[in-house]
């Protein structure tokens with residue numbers, strides 16, 4: 317496909333092709349290129365209001381932003397994608413977008429929102445067989461719990477993700493989950509050290525890392541999601557460096573850190589990996605009692621984390637600073653750091669509340685949208701009903717009669733069972749209008765409609781054609797039966813108490829009946845009934 321200018325209208329096929337290319341670019345580790353393609357698909361989809369492509373383009377853009385550490389943008393875009401998928405009733409699509417939303421919200425410190433989004437993402441795909449979509453959702457839940465420091469629930473969700481990966485057909489590599497688990501464990505240890513004052517047992521971190529290394533040897537460093545190869549390689553080296561550092565093997569730790577830097581340099585622009593690297597450098601300096609450098613690294617870690625919108629790592633940086641100052645006996649400095657941390661947490665909270673009020677606004681819009689749809693549906697049903705009903709008498713109109721009768725004549729059942737038409741005309745109706753008023757004329761027409769309805773079976777259709785002309789479609793009766801019913805109708809009209817409607821009023825009708833013949837159209841059957849009715853009217857006049 318040739319490059320398409322932004323303003324050109326795109327066909328659904330071209331949109332699909334752009335999105336496929338975006339996905340390939342992601343797999344090739346080129347989120348910047350994927351972003352350009354997805355942006356183009358989004359403009360094209362919006363221009364032709366192709367909602368499914370719009371949702372896919374938004375989800376892809378959100379994922380690209382998440383990969384590039386543009387977490388606020390990823391958050392907003394994934395939210396839009398999730399809403400659109402929700403409107404389209406596309407559960408798996410919504411789940412994917414919600415997973416990106418949950419991961420972005422976690423990093424931004426919006427814990428409740430992250431956990432809610434991830435829980436919903438898991439729920440939306442739980443009916444699917446085990447596969448990447450379910451793995452991604454459970455992994456996002458693990459991540460959301462881990463960043464909210466609910467480490468037991470995180471372990472449960474990660475466990476679930478690993479089981480799903482193992483049961484998937486074809487199996488899915490659990491490396492991405494294992495790396496997240498290792499990362500979560502490093503965080504847990506970091507927090508524990510802050511509260512206890514010394515590093516707790518690191519054996520779980522070590523065994524998780526060993527599983528990561530083993531898995532990477534087995535199946536490579538790719539993720540369940542695309543574009544994570546360099547990130548995973550960098551993380552493997554970083555965690556190896558952290559392990560070596562905590563074991564006191566500074567030399568090895570330096571080497572692994574240098575390796576991690578080489579991998580993360582493969583990614584365009586600054587990402588959260590650089591923040592992790594600064595954390596590691598801080599740990600190493602601390603381990604070697606180079607406290608001045610450690611403080612510098614932690615301070616830089618906070619600034620870089622804020623730059624790449626990783627609020628959580630900014631908080632970790634503040635905690636590290638407080639610990640280092642405490643370690644140096646600088647209580648005032650430690651207190652200052654904790655105040656800064658508190659301020660940061662307040663900012664995060666304010667952002668989180670704002671984001672949740674946006675969600676509520678959206679929910680209200682969605683409800684209004686649904687209500688409008690229901691109203692439209694109701695009024696279209698009403699219109700449909702009105703278009704088949706005679707306004708004066710409330711019985712079927714000509715259109716309704718013709719639709720039902722032609723359907724009946726075309727049906728195969730016609731060959732086996734006969735159908736008949738009775739055409740009914742009020743005698744001298746003009747005189748009713750002229751002698752008793754137009755209103756009385758209307759009431760006569762309504763009374764006749766009632767008489768017709770009360771004398772036919774449920775399966776027959778009485779209708780008003782126009783003026784004083786009525787018809788009954790006998791859908792399952794031959795001419796003889798139809799004639800008998802019409803005789804009763806004629807007698808009922810004659811016996812009706814017209815006098816109470818208007819003194820001196822007399823009403824009679826003329827009826828012509830015709831049985832439909834094989835191959836008849838409605839017009840042909842009507843024509844014969846009309847001729848029979850005309851003959852009956854003439855006879856009545858002569859009598």
Ligand SMILES: Nc1nc2c(ncn2[C@@H]2O[C@H](COP(=O)(O)OP(=O)(O)OP(=O)(O)O)[C@@H](O)[C@H]2O)c(=O)[nH]1
Nearest residue numbers: 741742743744745746747749754757758782783784
């Ligand atoms: N009250 C009332 N009159 C209507 C309506 N639609 C048509 N008419 C009148 O019905 C009358 C029909 O008259 P004609 O078609 O001349 O027939 P007729 O007087 O019944 O004479 P024959 O059919 O020959 O017995 C006309 O005067 C129309 O104006 C309606 O909805 N309400």
